[in-house]
Every structure is written in structure tokens, then in C-alpha cells.
Amino acid sequence: MGSPFDVAWIAAHLSDILGKLIEHIELTLLAVGIGFVIAFPVGIYCFRHRKVYPPVTWVTGILYTIPSLAFFVLLIPALGISIVNVEVALVSYTLLILIRNVVAGLEGVSEDTKDAAKGMGLTRGQILWKVEVPLALPVIVAGIRIALVTTIGLVTVSALLGYGGLGFFILDGFGNYFATPVLVGSVLSALLAVVADWGMLALERWLTPWRGGGRLQVST
Amino acid sequence: MITLDKVSKRFPGQDGFAVTDLSLQVDDGELVVLVGPSGCGKTTTMRMINRLIEPTSGRIAVDGRDVMEQDPVQLRRGIGYVIQSVGLMPHRTVGENIATVPRLVGWDERRIRERIQELVEMFALDGGLIGRYPSELSGGQRQRVGVARALAADPPVMLMDEPFAAVDPIVRERLQEQFLDIQARLRKTIVFVTHDIDEAIKLADRIAILNVGGVLEQYARPEELLRAPASDFVRDFVGPEPGLKRLSLMSVADIDVEAGPVVHPDAAADEAVAAMEPFGLDWATVLDPEGRVLGWVDRADVTGRARVGDADVKRFAAYVTSGSSLRSALDAIVSNRTQVAVVVDEQERYRGILSLEAVAKEIIT
Numbered sequence: 001m002g003s004p005f006d007v008a009w010i011a012a013h014l015s016d017i018l019g020k021l022i023e024h025i026e027l028t029l030l031a032v033g034i035g036f037v038i039a040f041p042v043g044i045y046c047f048r049h050r051k052v053y054p055p056v057t058w059v060t061g062i063l064y065t066i067p068s069l070a071f072f073v074l075l076i077p078a079l080g081i082s083i084v085n086v087e088v089a090l091v092s093y094t095l096l097i098l099i100r101n102v103v104a105g106l107e108g109v110s111e112d113t114k115d116a117a118k119g120m121g122l123t124r125g126q127i128l129w130k131v132e133v134p135l136a137l138p139v140i141v142a143g144i145r146i147a148l149v150t151t152i153g154l155v156t157v158s159a160l161l162g163y164g165g166l167g168f169f170i171l172d173g174f175g176n177y178f179a180t181p182v183l184v185g186s187v188l189s190a191l192l193a194v195v196a197d198w199g200m201l202a203l204e205r206w207l208t209p210w211r212g213g214g215r216l217q218v219s220t
Numbered sequence: 221m222i223t224l225d226k227v228s229k230r231f232p233g234q235d236g237f238a239v240t241d242l243s244l245q246v247d248d249g250e251l252v253v254l255v256g257p258s259g260c261g262k263t264t265t266m267r268m269i270n271r272l273i274e275p276t277s278g279r280i281a282v283d284g285r286d287v288m289e290q291d292p293v294q295l296r297r298g299i300g301y302v303i304q305s306v307g308l309m310p311h312r313t314v315g316e317n318i319a320t321v322p323r324l325v326g327w328d329e330r331r332i333r334e335r336i337q338e339l340v341e342m343f344a345l346d347g348g349l350i351g352r353y354p355s356e357l358s359g360g361q362r363q364r365v366g367v368a369r370a371l372a373a374d375p376p377v378m379l380m381d382e383p384f385a386a387v388d389p390i391v392r393e394r395l396q397e398q399f400l401d402i403q404a405r406l407r408k409t410i411v412f413v414t415h416d417i418d419e420a421i422k423l424a425d426r427i428a429i430l431n432v433g434g435v436l437e438q439y440a441r442p443e444e445l446l447r448a449p450a451s452d453f454v455r456d457f458v459g460p461e462p463g464l465k466r467l468s469l470m471s472v473a474d475i476d477v478e479a480g481p482v483v484h485p486d487a488a489a490d491e492a493v494a495a496m497e498p499f500g501l502d503w504a505t506v507l508d509p510e511g512r513v514l515g516w517v518d519r520a521d522v523t524g525r526a527r528v529g530d531a532d533v534k535r536f537a538a539y540v541t542s543g544s545s546l547r548s549a550l551d552a553i554v555s556n557r558t559q560v561a562v563v564v565d566e567q568e569r570y571r572g573i574l575s576l577e578a579v580a581k582e583i584i585t
């Protein structure tokens with residue numbers, strides 16, 4: 001094993017590293033994006049039809065508990081080794097978190113606010129889009145945040161199928177008893193997770209100005 | 221006009237009725253207060269008017285049109301509604317909250333902006349509040365915004381469920397005064413719910429007292445309710461001192477003032493005495509040439525002086541005007557050593573006096 005931190009190797013592989021970083025981001029965004037497109041309407045439906053919520057949680061809960069490596073492998077017979085295989089697994093992991101937060105967010109909207117909105121003559125759809133969804137946003141965005149961070153971690157595992165973004169370096173480094181790629185892969189994916197976390201926090205604050213993030217409270 | 225005709229409501233799974241066979245009519249421009257103990261069906265009654273709750277039986281009409289035959293969304297847009305806990309939208313600014321119904325019914329933005337401005341002024345809210353979120357307001361401000369929002373699209377009918385309940389008594393009193401002023405100008409048809417009988421007496425044109433189960437005990441003008449309670453329940457509910465409460469509802473203008481003895485400072489002492497005699501009093505009010513009240517002189521003090529002005533002219537402790545309530549007149553009577561209330565106009569010019577007997581007569585009849 002060479003020096004744990006080989007600057008020359010990094011310099012030589014800069015464009016490679018950048019390419020894998022972008023792949024990592026793409027895989028993550030695709031998974032969370034698709035997950036959200038599924039989870040948002042399903043969450044709204046579950047919120048309005050309480051009976052379907054327990055079975056939905058049950059199914060997504062099972063998906064969530066399958067170990068990631070096992071999941072990738074289990075999908076091979078059906079989907080082969082492909083990006084579809086990887087994305088199906090990644091998306092499945094996001095569903096529980098995203099749906100649960102959509103439902104929790106909508107449930108958290110105060111009855112009084114909805115009642116007043118209804119009493120003023122907003123239709124059911126207007127109440128959903130103008131009152132419930134905006135007020136549920138902080139919780140929904142928090143769900144996206146957790147899903148992003150989780151998925152960034154999981155993508156490294158999918159390197160085993162050849163679609164792993166930064167996970168490629170980790171695998172590669174271990175294969176060659178060479179520490180530098182392992183370090184680069186893990187440090188960058190950890191950094192990516194931190195950046196995603198902060199970014200979503202900032203987005204959440206920007207989307208919910210009414211929660212008075214440090215605004216001066218003056219009363220006259 | 222709002223008409224309730226034998227309206228009953230029984231919630232699914234409940235044994236008793238929340239509202240029982242209730243018939244009421246609220247005339248145009250009238251402010252009717254529903255009052256009664258907690259759980260007696262006040263909110264339920266109100267929410268049946270805008271169809272947030274549907275009656276089990278009976279008929280409710282707004283301006284002659286059965287509410288059950290109207291589209292509930294359209295119906296609600298035409299009725300201002302203030303819910304028991306205000307219910308401002310926390311993610312919308314004060315201005316946006318007020319703009320809710322005008323936007324729904326498609327007003328253009330300029331008209332909405334002007335309306336917000338107008339309402340903010342009407343409710344004596346600071347213009348800077350328009351851009352604030354509800355969490356940045358005081359309780360009293362929130363309640364005013366709630367009422368302003370209900371008024372925004374200028375609905376002829378308003379439903380107000382304990383709109384001033386969540387603030388301290390001093391702020392509540394100010395909000396009530398302000399609201400009465402606004403209502404005097406706007407003349408909306410209002411159903412107002414409270415469990416505070418004093419608030420009801422103060423605001424109402426007519427009061428409907430409900431008992432448990434939404435049973436109507438009495439529907440009458442406040443003054444009548446205090447004078448002739450229809451049942452023991454009503455008597456208990458209106459509480460102690462109904463006579464004094466009635467006096468607070470009547471104003472000095474409602475009764476005749478006595479002329480009373482008056483004298484000018486330059487008059488001779490015996491003129492003063494001569495003025496007192498017909499009234500059987502031993503004091504007289506001293507007026508300047510413009511008829512303004514300078515004070516009063518007592519018979520023993522004025523006797524033997526060259527002119528009235530040489531005597532000790534004492535000030536009255538309190539005056540009342542024709543707009544003052546009889547209750548404050550009574551207070552003036554017990555505060556003045558002369559034991560009358562001196563009635564003056566806005567320029568402090570003398571109008572006459574009120575005696576204890578004259579006021580007491582109003583409590584008894």
C-alpha cells in the first residue's frame with residue numbers, strides 16, 4: 001500500500017473524479033426526483049383516504065428494510081445489471097421517507113386555518129394548493145432532505161453494479177490496496193451529503209418566509 | 221335577512237340534539253348576538269348558515285334563498301366569516317389574508333390593494349402591518365385582521381364566532397367600541413356569537429339566549445331581556461344587577477331632563493334663592509353669559525352677599541352629555557355633592573339636571 005494521500009494520483013485523475021462526482025449527483029437527483037413524483041400524489045391520496053395509508057406504509061416500509069446490496073442483487077433477474085436496476089432500488093428507498101413526510105406535513109396544517117379557508121369559500125382543490133401544501137412544505141422539504149442524504153450514501157453501494165458515482169473509487173481503491181481513491185470517494189460523498197443537507201435547509205427557509213427565521217418581531 | 225325556520229341538528233353518533241327546533245329571524249342591518257353556555261350550539265347554529273354544517277331538519281334562508289339549494293362555495297364567498305380562533309393563514313401576510321375572498325371572486329389587483337388600505341385604516345391598524353405575517357402580530361391585531369378579512373369583499377352578511385374572545389378585557393373593550401363604530405356605518409346583517417352576556421348586551425340589537433341543546437330561551441332586545449327575562453335560566457344568565465346593566469344601555473337623551481335652578485354670577489343673592497325655591501333645592505347652578513356651567517353655589521353661602529359671584533362657586537365633580545349612558549349619569553349623581561347629574565352639551569353649555577328619582581324611574585318601569 002502506497003502513501004495514504006497521493007496528490008499525484010489525484011492530479012492525474014481530476015477529470016475522472018469530476019465525472020464520477022457528476023454521475024453521483026445525477027443518480028441521486030434522478031432517484032429522489034422520481035421518488036418525489038411518485039410520493040407526492042401518493043401522499044396526498046393517503047392523506048385524503050386514510051384507509052390506504054397503512055398498506056402503503058407497510059409496502060414502502062418493507063422496501064426500506066431490504067439491505068441495499070441484497071436489493072440490487074434481487075433485481076438482477078428482472079432488470080439485469082443496468083441503471084434501471086440501480087434506480088429502481090434507489091427510488092424504492094426514498095418512498096417511505098417521502099410519503100411519510102408528505103402525509104405528516106399535510107396532517108400538521110391547523111384545522112382552524114383550513115376551517116377558515118373553507119368558510120371563506122375556497123374549494124377543496126384551492127384549500128389543498130393554497131393552504132395545505134404551502135403549510136406542509138417545511139415537513140415535505142425535510143423529507144426530501146433526508147431522502148437526498150440517504151440516497152447519496154446508497155449510490156456508493158451501487159458501484160458494485162457499475163453505476164456508483166464516487167463509489168467507484170472506493171471499490172477501485174480497495175481492489176488495488178490503494179488508499180487514495182478510497183479517501184477521495186468517501187470524503188467527496190460525505191461532503192456531497194453535507195452540501196445537500198445545507199442546501200435543502202436553505203431552500204426550506206426560503207420557501208417558508210412566514211416562519212420568521214430570525215425576523216424581528218415587533219408589536220405595536 | 222337571515223331566517224332560521226325550525227332548524228335542528230343532531231350530529232351522527234350523538235344522543236341529543238346540538239340545536240333543537242330553532243326559529244330566528246335576523247333583519248337586514250341588524251346585529252344579532254347568540255349567547256349561551258359552552259356547548260349550547262352557538263357555533264353549530266352559525267355554521268349551518270354558511271353550510272359548514274348541514275341541518276338535520278328545518279330550513280335556513282339568506283335573503284329568502286334556501287342555503288341548501290345554493291352552491292356552498294358561492295354561498296360562503298358572499299358571507300363574511302370570522303371563526304372562533306381567528307384562523308389567519310400563517311403563510312400569508314396580513315395583506316394577502318385580507319385579500320383572500322376578493323381574489324377568489326376575481327377583483328383586479330388595484331382594487332384589492334385599495335381595499336386592503338381602506339380596511340387597515342378602518343381598523344386602526346398600522347399600514348406597516350400589511351406585509352407582516354400573522355405570527356408577527358399581537359393578539360388584538362390578529363383579531364382585527366380576522367374581522368377585516370371577513371369584511372374584505374364587502375359581504376352584506378357576516379358571521380362572527382367569538383371574534384374578540386382571545387384578548388384581555390381592556391383590548392376587548394376597545395375592539396368592541398371600534399366594531400360598533402364600524403357597524404354603525406356599514407349596517408351589515410350580523411350573527412355574532414359570544415358566551416359573554418356583557419358583550420352581548422353592549423353590541424346587540426337583539427340577543428338570542430340559547431340553552432343546552434340549542435333551545436331558544438328568549439329572543440329580544442337587550443333592554444327587554446334585562447327588564448323582563450322570560451325564564452329563570454335567562455334571569456340567571458344575565459346575572460346580577462340587571463337594573464344597572466339596563467341603565468348602561470339607555471342614554472341621557474332617552475329621558476327628560478329637569479330645568480333645575482340656574483343663576484348668573486352678577487345676580488343678587490335673593491335672585492339665587494328665588495331660583496332655588498320652585499325646585500325645593502338649596503343650591504343653584506351658576507352659568508356664565510354664554511350659558512356655560514361655572515359651578516354651583518349653596519343657599520347658606522350665597523345669602524347676604526351682594527352678588528352670587530362673591531360666594532364660593534364650587535365645581536361639579538362630573539358632568540354628563542346627552543350621549544352618556546344613564547349608568548354614568550347615576551355615577552355622576554352619587555359623585556356630586558348636589559346629588560344630581562348636570563347635563564351639558566359639547567360646548568359645556570347647560571342643558572338641565574337629572575335627579576336620582578328620574579333615573580331610578582327608568583329601572584322600575
Ligand SMILES: Nc1ncnc2c1ncn2[C@@H]1O[C@H](COP(=O)(O)OP(=O)(O)OP(=O)(O)O)[C@@H](O)[C@H]1O
Nearest residue numbers: 231232234238257258259260261262263264265415
Ligand atoms: N362535529 C361535531 N361532531 C359531533 N358533535 C359536535 C360537533 N360539533 C359540535 N358538536 C357538539 O354539539 C354541541 C354544540 O357545540 P357547539 O360547538 O355548537 O357549541 P358552542 O355553543 O359553540 O360552545 P362554545 O361556547 O364552547 O364554543 C356540543 O355538545 C358539541 O360537543
Ligand SMILES: [Mg+2]
Nearest residue numbers: 262263264304
Ligand atoms: Mg363555539
